[in-house]
Each structure stands twice: as structure tokens, then as C-alpha cells.
Amino acid sequence: MELRSNVPEGPIERKWEKHRFEMKLVNPANKRKHTILMVGSGLAGASAAASLAELGYNVKCYCYQDSPRRAHSIAAQGGINAAKNYQNDGDSVFRLFYDTVKGGDYRSREGNVYRLAELSVEIIDQCVAQGVPFAREYGGLLANRSFGGAQVSRTFYARGQTGQQLLLGAYQALERQIGLGKVEMFSRHEMLDLVLVDGRARGIVTRDMVTGEIESHAGDAVVLGTGGYGNVFYLATYAKGANATAIWRAYKKGAAFANPCFTQIHPTCIPVTGEHQSKLTLMSESLRNDGRIWVPKKARDPRPPNQIPEEDRDYYLERQYPSFGNLVPRDVASRAAKRVADEGRGVGPGGFGVYLDFADAIKRLGANVIGEKYGNLFEMYERITAENPYQVPMRIYPAIHYTMGGLWVDYNLMSTVPGLHVIGEANFSDHGANRLGASALMQGLADGYFVMPYTVGHYLASNKIEKLATDHSAFRQAEAAVADRVRSLLGIGGQRSVDSFHRELGRIMWEYCGMARNQGGLETALEKIPALREQFWREAKVPGENEELNQSLEKAGRVADFLELAELICLDALERRESCGGHFREEFQTPDGEARRDDENFCHVAAWEYAGQGQKPIRHVEPLSFEYVHPSQRSYK
Amino acid sequence: MNLTLHVWRQKNAAARGRFVTYPASDVSPDMSFLEMLDVVNEALIAGGEDPIAFDHDCREGICGTCGMMIDGQAHGPRRATTACQLHMRTYRDGDEITIEPWRADAFPVVKDLVVDRSAFDRIVAAGGFITARTGSAPDGNAVPVPKAAADLAMDAAACIGCGACVAACPNASAMLFTAAKVSHLGLLPQGQPERHTRVRGMVAQMDAEGFGTCTNHFECEAACPKSISVRFIARMNRDYLVATLADRGEPASAEGGTG
Numbered sequence: 002m003e004l005r006s007n008v009p010e011g012p013i014e015r016k017w018e019k020h021r022f023e024m025k026l027v028n029p030a031n032k033r034k035h036t037i038l039m040v041g042s043g044l045a046g047a048s049a050a051a052s053l054a055e056l057g058y059n060v061k062c063y064c065y066q067d068s069p070r071r072a073h074s075i076a077a078q079g080g081i082n083a084a085k086n087y088q089n090d091g092d093s094v095f096r097l098f099y100d101t102v103k104g105g106d107y108r109s110r111e112g113n114v115y116r117l118a119e120l121s122v123e124i125i126d127q128c129v130a131q132g133v134p135f136a137r138e139y140g141g142l143l144a145n146r147s148f149g150g151a152q153v154s155r156t157f158y159a160r161g162q163t164g165q166q167l168l169l170g171a172y173q174a175l176e177r178q179i180g181l182g183k184v185e186m187f188s189r190h191e192m193l194d195l196v197l198v199d200g201r202a203r204g205i206v207t208r209d210m211v212t213g214e215i216e217s218h219a220g221d222a223v224v225l226g227t228g229g230y231g232n233v234f235y236l237a238t239y240a241k242g243a244n245a246t247a248i249w250r251a252y253k254k255g256a257a258f259a260n261p262c263f264t265q266i267h268p269t270c271i272p273v274t275g276e277h278q279s280k281l282t283l284m285s286e287s288l289r290n291d292g293r294i295w296v297p298k299k300a301r302d303p304r305p306p307n308q309i310p311e312e313d314r315d316y317y318l319e320r321q322y323p324s325f326g327n328l329v330p331r332d333v334a335s336r337a338a339k340r341v342a343d344e345g346r347g348v349g350p351g352g353f354g355v356y357l358d359f360a361d362a363i364k365r366l367g368a369n370v371i372g373e374k375y376g377n378l379f380e381m382y383e384r385i386t387a388e389n390p391y392q393v394p395m396r397i398y399p400a401i402h403y404t405m406g407g408l409w410v411d412y413n414l415m416s417t418v419p420g421l422h423v424i425g426e427a428n429f430s431d432h433g434a435n436r437l438g439a440s441a442l443m444q445g446l447a448d449g450y451f452v453m454p455y456t457v458g459h460y461l462a463s464n465k466i467e468k469l470a471t472d473h474s475a476f477r478q479a480e481a482a483v484a485d486r487v488r489s490l491l492g493i494g495g496q497r498s499v500d501s502f503h504r505e506l507g508r509i510m511w512e513y514c515g516m517a518r519n520q521g522g523l524e525t526a527l528e529k530i531p532a533l534r535e536q537f538w539r540e541a542k543v544p545g546e547n548e549e550l551n552q553s554l555e556k557a558g559r560v561a562d563f564l565e566l567a568e569l570i571c572l573d574a575l576e577r578r579e580s581c582g583g584h585f586r587e588e589f590q591t592p593d594g595e596a597r598r599d600d601e602n603f604c605h606v607a608a609w610e611y612a613g614q615g616q617k618p619i620r621h622v623e624p625l626s627f628e629y630v631h632p633s634q635r636s637y638k
Numbered sequence: 639m640n641l642t643l644h645v646w647r648q649k650n651a652a653a654r655g656r657f658v659t660y661p662a663s664d665v666s667p668d669m670s671f672l673e674m675l676d677v678v679n680e681a682l683i684a685g686g687e688d689p690i691a692f693d694h695d696c697r698e699g700i701c702g703t704c705g706m707m708i709d710g711q712a713h714g715p716r717r718a719t720t721a722c723q724l725h726m727r728t729y730r731d732g733d734e735i736t737i738e739p740w741r742a743d744a745f746p747v748v749k750d751l752v753v754d755r756s757a758f759d760r761i762v763a764a765g766g767f768i769t770a771r772t773g774s775a776p777d778g779n780a781v782p783v784p785k786a787a788a789d790l791a792m793d794a795a796a797c798i799g800c801g802a803c804v805a806a807c808p809n810a811s812a813m814l815f816t817a818a819k820v821s822h823l824g825l826l827p828q829g830q831p832e833r834h835t836r837v838r839g840m841v842a843q844m845d846a847e848g849f850g851t852c853t854n855h856f857e858c859e860a861a862c863p864k865s866i867s868v869r870f871i872a873r874m875n876r877d878y879l880v881a882t883l884a885d886r887g888e889p890a891s892a893e894g895g896t897g
């Protein structure tokens with residue numbers, strides 16, 4: 002397997018422009034002769050589907066929800082970055098590029114990241130034109146805030162519902178194309194396999210989640226925008242249905258999986274309350290702009306927070322990182338929370354929590370101002386915990402939130418399978434080992450609105466793609482394999498629920514491959530996961546039949562894939578013998594407990610190639626070089 | 639606490655449904671309503687029965703996927719709360735709870751508590767957008783939008799498309815849903831060029847889908863998990879009138895937009 006990044010030559014600020022000129026174009030009259038299969042309708046998928054259809058391609062778009070408007074992008078709260086420099090505070094495309102490469106701990110590709118920063122500017126224009134109701138200043142111009150530790154105000158937002166509003170903008174553009182007949186939408190359809198013909202991605206097999214029908218769809222190119230795989234940890238901030246199935250099946254058909262161990266933990270989530278917990282809720286990180294994080298100085302201090310005097314509190318982020326304080330990047334904040342919890346200083350039931358306190362901000366700005374900024378978040382918090390954050394500090398704890406890893410793609414966002422493009426959170430491209438706040442929405446929309454329309458066309462124009470229908474034998478084989486798997490799942494005939502397996506897998510992953518990892522732990526996980534997988538295929542109970550809406554069956558298929566992917570994540574974490582970004586190996590830290598990168602040996606992307614059932618996958622390496630942003634140890638002190 | 643549930647069970651769209659009673663034992667007040675159903679389902683699966691199908695995804699009140707009638711109220715008794723954000727501390731030991739799917743001709747039942755809301759998508763496809771071809775947008779700050787208009791547009795845009803408004807309405811009308819989108823886009827300068835075609839297209843589709851008419855019960859606003867105001871319905875009615883007059887070629891000065 003060859004990993005050719007295909008980043009164009011030339012100075013970084015000219016690469017994309019040059020590439021756009023050099024890419025081949027599809028003649029306007031020929032566009033309608035091509036069909037593109039777009040799997041996913043989140044920010045990445047909906048924006049790509051709409052934009053490709055506007056150009057004249059025929060698009061088929063798939064999602065597992067009952068409507069494309071419900072993709073998980075809807076849940077993003079905080080905002081979207083763009084290097085507009087509307088605030089005149091020193092931002093620029095180069096600075097956004099620089100911050101993203103540094104924030105990613107020097108494990109991303111400079112060329113891709115620069116393009117992302119460049120396109121960020123156009124995204125805002127596009128969204129405003131669609132009617133996204135961004136926050137405004139009194140003069141009617143767009144408002145910005147600083148987010149997730151950035152030292153400039155470059156984040157655009159729509160109250161606490163930025164993801165919702167951006168997604169609705171893309172969804173409406175998509176619905177317009179559906180109305181015009183240029184996009185055919187398949188809601189409640191789950192992609193269960195990728196179909197290759199002559200080594201190229203030519204179609205997919207889906208299951209109609211209402212009737213159970215297993216169907217083939219043929220196209221000239223396939224695009225996956227199926228989101229992240231964080232639900233492998235069971236408890237996460239993802240939607241319940243978020244899954245790795247599409248990218249996992251593509252991996253098994255030859256698409257390399259890059260940096261699977263780069264998972265992000267978000268420091269501000271509502272702590273777990275009990276066994277029944279089905280997901281974790283994020284509290285937007287914007288709260289860290291005004292909230293102060295602390296724990297008692299004394300371990301297991303039994304006093305309620307309001308009775309702990311100043312001198313007995315440890316504002317540990319402000320103490321350890323005086324220049325960034327509560328705004329250190331996510332990975333740093335999360336690990337610091339784990340450290341204090343490990344010392345027995347965590348708060349709330351079980352001790353897995355730290356305080357996020359607004360008392361000072363309320364004193365300084367008044368409850369009204371705080372209410373205006375965070376009212377809906379405070380309300381959401383109170384709804385879930387029955388505690389009022391105006392009166393008592395919030396309790397927060399880190400949770401799995403994002404996956405930087407994903408299918409490997411080149412500069413054109415094409416995977417190692419010709420014709421298979423991967424966009425949004427599903428690819429590995431732009432965030433290195435750690436994603437900065439408000440950068441995922443930016444990436445999803447950059448990929449969908451502004452990269453896919455060019456690079457898919459280039460692929461179609463530079464390759465001879467034969468006409469193909471679903472009666473080709475490759476589809477028959479894939480359908481049979483899918484049907485077989487569905488039958489096997491329904492036929493396991495055990496006694497244990499699928500959820501209980503998922504929960505157990507999550508516990509293994511969180512314990513051994515969560516915020517801190519080490520060789521011994523990862524090796525343990527690599528024994529436990531295959532054992533759990535075997536047990537799953539022996540003892541799981543999947544009720545019902547295929548020919549109906551069967552949510553247990555849907556779950557079982559996803560958990561079966563997670564049980565395989567989990568192993569690859571741990572393997573990747575084991576082989577990456579360094580700490581970087583969200584990947585913290587306890588063996589590799591500085592004397593004061595910070596991540597220690599090993600640029601000599603690990604300044605590369607690790608891309609895994611599937612080698613067959615029961616075979617150890619093959620680790621390939623794409624070296625990274627840094628011409629513009631020179632690797633240094635990240636310091637937020 | 640221990641509760642008793644009366645749940646609507648219906649195998650598929652064609653089958654006849656009925657209520658079935660289930661115990662919900664050892665329910666913790668910290669559970670969400672859906673987590674309580676998860677626990678009931680685990681017990682059903684263990685006992686060899688078909689678990690209750692219900693739609694859900696984000697479980698944080700924003701995707702609009704969940705939705706069920708709980709004791710006759712869309713999303714249950716708490717104001718401005720989706721079913722997934724309703725917590726069991728609302729209930730007392732020994733309570734009996736009746737759970738049904740949304741009831742509306744335009745939302746046929748798929749299974750148990752799951753309904754087909756694709757009619758909403760078709761209403762949007764009929765005009766609920768601003769045509770802005772990718773790549774053709776002017777600078778984001780080229781057209782200032784007064785903060786008041788942007789804020790009001792955002793109030794309307796907060797709709798999550800769950801369908802509670804339809805389920806709560808005695809006429810199963812989709813006016814609040816449609817009006818929220820018409821208002822969101824109509825309040826913005828960018829939405830002016832298509833203001834008439836939008837409202838006409840969306841209203842026509844809404845009628846074609848078989849939603850009922852609005853007779854001012856305002857149950858929709860009370861049921862809306864995002865508290866979308868019925869004032870948007872009045873706004874849509876005005877827009878619709880203006881658009882129809884304009885369509886007949888009569889001189890009608892449209893409310894000059896809010897640009």
C-alpha cells in the first residue's frame with residue numbers, strides 16, 4: 002500500500018490555488034451523466050451533497066436518522082472558527098493555520114491545514130448567505146468570541162446552537178436539491194458495505210431500516226461523511242446512533258485507517274450518575290471563559306463547595322498554567338482533571354468531578370450578563386442535575402468527544418481506495434493529535450462545500466469510469482455477505498443484551514485507552530477485547546427479525562464493528578511510543594507531567610491496512626515534515 | 639421508585655396497535671425518561687419479548703428525533719423539555735404513565751412509538767431555504783443584519799423539527815413548524831428575494847401532506863420543547879396574504895423586509 006499525500010508543490014499559500022487550476026474539470030454537460038453516492042448528511046455530507054448537485058451531478062444521499070436534519074452535527078454548541086479578522090485583533094489565515102498545526106501537536110499535514118484555514122473565510126460568507134442567524138453586534142455586523150484557548154476572537158456562533166444552525170443551512174440547501182430532483186435522499190438507510198469493482202469504489206450496500214431490505218446502489222464515486230467513532234467508548238458525547246460501521250467496512254475493503262488512537266476527551270461534560278447512564282452531555286467549553294475550575298486542596302474534603310473557603314481551594318489550572326489558566330487546550334485540561342481525581346480530590350458522587358465555578362464572574366459581571374451568555378447551558382445543566390449553577394458550582398468531568406483519527410485521505414480527500422472520498426470527522430485529515438475547539442464544524446464544511454466539488458470532479462475527469470449497474474456480480478457478493486452477517490447476528494441465540502457488551506467494551510477502553518495509556522494497560526486491553534468479542538458472538542441476544550424496524554439488530558451490527566475497531570485503536574496506541582495531543586502515554590512525559598513527543602521516531606501518520614480476518618493489520622507510515630510551523634514543545638504555562 | 643407503564647405497541651404501519659402494561663422497577667430519579675425505557679427494554683429482551691421501539695439520537699434535546707405522548711402531553715409534563723431531557727425525578731413512586739406515539743394522519747406510525755415525519759422534510763424542500771449557490775456568497779459582513787432581526791430569526795430557527803406541535807394540536811396542524819421556518823428566513827435580508835415563493839410553496843405542501851388547519855388553540859406553543867412563539871404563525875399568515883395578492887398581480891407593498 003502506498004501513501005501518497007499528493008500535496009501540491011510550491012509555497013503553502015499558493016498550493017490550493019495552483020491545484021485548483023491543475024485539476025481536471027468535468028464538462029458541464031457530462032456532469033449529469035455521473036452519479037455520486039454521498040453517505041452521511043451531517044455538515045460534511047449535506048454540504049457536499051448540495052454543492053455537488055448544484056454543479057449538476059446526480060447525487061444519492063444516505064443517513065440512518067429519519068431525516069437528514071438530525072445528523073449529529075446538530076449538537077455542536079460552541080461555534081465555528083474563521084480567519085476573518087473582523088475583530089482587528091491580529092488574526093490571519095496564517096495564524097489560524099499556525100494555531101491548528103500547533104494545537105494538533107505537529108501530527109497533521111501542513112498543506113491540508115493551510116487550505117482549511119484559507120477556506121474558513123468563505124464558509125462564513127456561504128452560511129450567512131443561506132440565512133444562518135449568527136450572533137450580531139448592535140451595528141448589525143457579525144459578532145465573535147474567543148473559544149477553546151484561542152488568543153484571538155475568531156469564533157462565530159449562533160447562541161449555543163451553532164451546529165444546529167449550520168446544519169440547518171446545509172440541510173435546507175440539500176432539501177432544495179431534493180425538491181429539484183437532483184438529490185435522491187435515503188433516510189433510515191444504513192450503509193453496511195462498500196462495493197469495489199476493478200479496485201475502484203463503485204457502490205454501497207444498504208439496509209432499509211424500516212423494511213429490512215438489503216439494497217445495492219451503484220455510482221461513479223463514493224463519499225463517506227459518516228462522522229466519528231467515539232461511541233466505541235460507550236459513554237461519550239455522541240448521539241446514540243453514531244457508529245463506525247461505514248468506515249470500518251471500507252477499511253476491510255482496503256481503505257487505510259489513520260491514527261485510530263487519536264481520540265479527544267472533552268474536559269467539560271456532566272459527570273456520570275449511575276449504571277443506567279446512556280450518554281454524556283457536553284457543557285460548552287465557552288463556559289471556561291468565565292468559569293473557574295477548582296477542587297479542594299484536601300483529599301476527600303466532605304464540605305459542600307460553598308463552605309470551602311478560598312484558602313482551601315486549589316484552582317489547579319490557574320496555578321499550573323498561569324498564562325492560559327482555565328483556557329488551556331482540551332487535552333491538557335482533561336488530564337489535569339484526571340490527576341486531581343486520582344489524588345482523591347475529585348468532587349461529587351464517586352469523586353469523578355471537578356468544580357466549574359461562576360461565583361466570581363457573577364460578582365464581576367452580574368447574574369444577568371452571565372445569564373445572557375450561558376443561560377441555555379445553565380438551564381440544561383439544571384435540568385439534568387437538579388442543581389442551580391447560579392448558586393452552586395457546576396460539576397464537570399472529561400468525556401470522549403471527538404476522534405481525530407479516521408480513514409486516511411490524501412490532499413484530495415481520497416482514501417487509499419480509488420474513488421472513495423472521506424470527509425468531515427470520518428477522515429483523519431486536519432487535526433493531528435488534538436483538535437482545537439470550533440474547528441470541526443469548519444473542517445466539515447470546508448470539505449463539503451469547497452473541496453469535494455473540485456476533487457471529485459478531478460477524479461471523475463481523470464479516470465475512465467465504465468458504466469455499471471447493480472446487476473454486476475460484485476453487488477451480489479456484497480449483498481450476500483451483508484445478509485449473511487445479519488443472519489448470524491440474529492442467530493447468536495445467547496442470553497446477554499447487546500448494550501451490556503457495549504458497556505463492557507466502553508469500560509475497557511476508558512480504563513486502558515482513555516485519558517492516560519501505558520504499555521501494560523494496552524496489552525491487557527488487547528487480551529480483553531478479543532475475548533469479549535468472542536463472547537459477544539456466542540452469548541449476545543439479538544431479538545426480532547430482519548424484515549422489520551429492529552433497533553436491537555441495528556445496535557448489534559454497530560457494536561460488532563466497535564468490538565473490532567477497539568482492538569485497532571489499542572494496537573495503534575501501543576505502537577505509538579510517544580505522547581502527543583490526546584494520546585498520552587504515561588511512559589513518555591516530562592518531569593512535570595506534560596506530554597513528551599518523539600519527533601525523531603514518530604513524526605508521522607500511522608495508517609493501518611487490513612490484512613484479513615485474524616491477521617495482524619499492517620502499519621504503514623506517512624512521514625510529516627514541517628516547513629512553516631516548527632515543532633516545539635507545546636507550552637501553555 | 640417503581641412505576642407502571644401503559645405503552646402503545648404496534649408491530650408495523652399496517653398492524654393494529656394496542657396498549658400493553660409493563661412494570662418499570664428500580665427507577666432512579668437521575669435517569670432520563672429514555673434511560674428508564676432502556677431499562678424496561680433490557681428486561682423485555684431478557685424475558686424474550688420484543689423491546690419497545692422509540693426514536694432517539696442525541697439525547698440532549700437538540701436533534702428532534704425523540705418524541706412521544708406521555709400522559710397525553712407531547713414530550714411529557716415539563717415545559718420546554720424534550721422526552722430525552724425529561725428526568726424521572728418528575729415522577730413519584732407508584733405513578734402510572736401512559737406512552738403513545740405522535741397521533742396525526744400526516745405522521746403514520748412505523749412501529750410502536752416511532753412515526754414517519756418525512757412530511758416535514760417535504761415542506762422544507764418546497765421552499766424552506768434561501769437559494770445561495772455554493773461559492774457565490776458576498777462577504778459575511780457585506781449586508782448588516784440588525785441585531786433585533788437576527789435575534790428574532792434565531793428564536794424561530796431554534797425549531798428542532800420534532801413534531802410535538804402537530805401532535806399537540808387538536809387539528810394536527812403543522813402551522814407552528816412551517817411558520818417558524820418562514821419567519822426565520824423572512825426576517826433576514828438574505829431571505830427577501832424568495833419571500834413570496836417560499837411561503838406559498840411551503841403552505842401548499844403543508845396542505846398537501848394532510849396537516850390540519852389552525853384554529854388558534856395554541857397547544858403547539860405550550861408543547862414546543864423550544865418554546866417557539868405562536869406569534870410566528872401570525873407573521874406567516876401576513877406573509878402568505880401578501881404573497882397571494884402579489885401572485886394575483888395586485889399591487890401589494892410587501893412589508894419592506896427587515897433589512
Ligand SMILES: Cc1cc2nc3c(=O)[nH]c(=O)nc-3n(C[C@H](O)[C@H](O)[C@H](O)COP(=O)(O)OP(=O)(O)OC[C@H]3O[C@@H](n4cnc5c(N)ncnc54)[C@H](O)[C@@H]3O)c2cc1C
Pocket residue numbers: 040041042043044045046063064065066069072073074075076077078079080081163164190191192193226227228229238239240243244246247283402403424425426427438439440441442443445
Ligand atoms: C456535543 C458536541 C458538541 C460539539 N461542539 C462543537 C463545536 O462547538 N465546534 C466544532 O467545531 N465542533 C463541535 N463538535 C464536533 C462536531 O460537531 C463534529 O465533529 C461534526 O459535526 C461532525 O460532522 P460530520 O458531518 O463529519 O458527521 P455527523 O454530523 O456525525 O454526520 C454523520 C452522518 O452520517 C450518517 N451515517 C453514519 N453512519 C452511517 C451509516 N452506516 N450509513 C448511513 N449513514 C450513516 C449519519 O446519519 C449522519 O447523517 C461537537 C461535537 C459534539 C458531540
Ligand code: FES
Pocket residue numbers: 693694695696697698699700701702703704705720721722723
Ligand atoms: S433524542 Fe435528540 S432531541 Fe431527544
